[in-house]
Amino acid sequence: MAEGQKGWDRNQMAARAALELRDGMYVNLGIGIPTLVANYIPAGVNVTLQSENGMLGMGPFPFEGEEDPDLINAGKQTITELPQTAYFDSAQSFAMIRGGKIAMAILGAMEVNQEGDLANWMIPGKLVKGMGGAMDLVAGVGRVVVVMDHTSKHGESKVLKHCTLPLTGKGVVDRIITNLGVLDVGHKGLHIVECADFVTEAELRAATEATIVD
């Protein structure tokens, strides 16, 4: 990446999201950029990754030739286990999610708004993926961090006053990490936590449709 490039790329967003992790945390990482967060866990921080298809203690990808069809993550990728790994069924997995046992989820998003609403599962008439476990995660975990591009390919803000897409959860997002910076959801609007590399606060505000307070 060229010196001085404006904003963060996918890996930098993941690295920034990894700073949200605290030692001893149980964390669920969503599909896409959130999956990359596992590559940037700070030294000395020991976290246990939950995969909602039924695993605590998710390890890295297997070496070539060692893939096990019975061992995948929620993104259907082949993975490995660790010494502390435990397997369980889907009802148990979501019992721990819904029951608030997972400290944090880091998820992707299509849209987010200033009240913490999140949309990441469908575009009516156009794209349907399904909510998978995202609705359960945002309803159940202790803290929800969203990692996403700040704007669409057409330059339109995805950090909105009101979401236009069907919601995944209402008032569920705590922190938003985008290619342009980090924002927290407050009672009266968003708060700027930090700007990404070479992004000014004015640029961050300009790219944000949502109300940013103080």
Place this chain on the structure above:
Amino acid sequence: MAEGQKGWDRNQMAARAALELRDGMYVNLGIGIPTLVANYIPAGVNVTLQSENGMLGMGPFPFEGEEDPDLINAGKQTITELPQTAYFDSAQSFAMIRGGKIAMAILGAMEVNQEGDLANWMIPGKLVKGMGGAMDLVAGVGRVVVVMDHTSKHGESKVLKHCTLPLTGKGVVDRIITNLGVLDVGHKGLHIVECADFVTEAELRAATEATIVD
């Protein structure tokens, strides 16, 4: 037992109840006389006994010196396991009970009535044991067979028009086996299935407060 003694003793009642078992059944046996049913399972009939504290495939009492404090039945008696035994937790145990997976429960009773109501867990102000798993069993299993003395020590019928004690379940009993005979719960009253040894139908009727039809 002397030849010609009127009615059945505890073991004969258990033996009669064992005739309710069918090959392949999963069955829960209550505390007391129902526990004795396991001693009279007919040849060629293979049943799996569930113990609601978390076990399928309950075996006989252990040999002396082989008791395991981690292996008890719902009556807190030391027992043994069998080749088909599976253990599970109490939530799972009652999930299978409530979910109708157990074909039959054979339970003791203090009172039963002609509408199939069952009382077997307390005498207000006097005796409190608690319902244990009995309320779940009568609400969940496929067929409920009650085994009990027909009358109290004072000669009063325990097979009633209306139960006087707090209920364990309402309209849950299918068949009543007592020291005097076997009765089925029908829509309009009880039906006599058979009389115990040397008990006449007239004697059975006389000892029964409940309405016996046809």
Place this chain on the structure above:
Amino acid sequence: MNKVFPTAQAALEGVLFDGMTIAAGGFGLCGIPELLIEAIFDAGTRNLTIASNNAGVDGFGLGILLATRQVKKMISSYVGENAEFMRQYLSGELELEFNPQGTLAERLRAGGAGIPGFYTRTGVGTVIAEGKEHKEFDGKTYILERGIVADLSIVKAWRGDPSGNLEFRKTARNFNPPAATAGKICVAEVEEIVPMGALDPDKIHLPGIYVHRMIQGEHEKRIENRTTRKKEAV
């Protein structure tokens, strides 16, 4: 009582009918009852309602029943990996009831556990909550979700004994246990049937009481998304 059947076809004999509801285990292509799905394909049973987290892929798993239009309705949380699934849904050819993944898992468990309804926060304020009863508990709003009782459960396990006790392997467990409990009849396919007593009774994931019929068979166990790292990279 013999629970072991020689083939998937034999194990499904007499339990299939048009318009039935089936609960199927598996997540993606992991732990899916691939042999039983093939047998349903062969049987040609139609107008199926299938509760399954995903619907396989084109040409494998439940995808083969979509291709033949044997499926009237899916109850699923994710269609992302299946082009035909998405196409049939968007064109209105297939009914699709989206369930959040945890709600689907809990609905299957509840159905098997004699619980006709439970309350959850999941989906409150979204389209999932529309038309569902809302209720406050301790100042928070929850929605009522229903237990699912299916006519038939089809599941895949690693090993089983002839009494139906099942053991699953790693993340292939997933929806299989809750799906197994939700069916009035449950048919299981396993990689290996072991003798009675070979399974440790403390380590049985699904007690045999839930399993009515079972088969042993060869499984393809296709990998959907092969991801690896190089040994040099470590």
Place this chain on the structure above:
Amino acid sequence: MNKVFPTAQAALEGVLFDGMTIAAGGFGLCGIPELLIEAIFDAGTRNLTIASNNAGVDGFGLGILLATRQVKKMISSYVGENAEFMRQYLSGELELEFNPQGTLAERLRAGGAGIPGFYTRTGVGTVIAEGKEHKEFDGKTYILERGIVADLSIVKAWRGDPSGNLEFRKTARNFNPPAATAGKICVAEVEEIVPMGALDPDKIHLPGIYVHRMIQGEHEKRIENRTTRKKEAV
């Protein structure tokens, strides 16, 4: 993050307070957290509400907390083996909320699973149903039961690893897993702490996420009702 504490007293430090609610594992005297109960006895914490299927016996298990009158209220299904329990209840000295055994188990699981309420047939038409919401599903009547969230869970397992993964043994599993999930904090006592990786990840009964603190200790494991058969009799 270290979950292993040297003593029961140390493991309970800072989590006990008068008037708290505790969910305890065990059935009869089987699989009870006897060391943690003793530590609560020593701590003298009062006005406890305890959700536990039974209340031990006179002088052992939860019975020792009844004797000192540390318990304000029990949520239990059975008091039959405990004379002091029955006496305190009948004299009105102790509050007792009778729960059907399966309802108690499911309430604990539900509380741990983020489910504030569920419907069950159990208890319909009995005193248990009085004052509870009744609802019809598919023509049958059910009652609403609430999930239990406790301030503290105390459980007993056979083996555990330092991450809190637990394995139970035979029928000593019973209420321990659902009770463990119901607490905001869960403290576990085990017979043996084994090294990380020593437990088979497919055979862990309670994943470590549920366990916040743990101790290893010697257990009396008293037998309540010793029943045997003679070898000659076989």
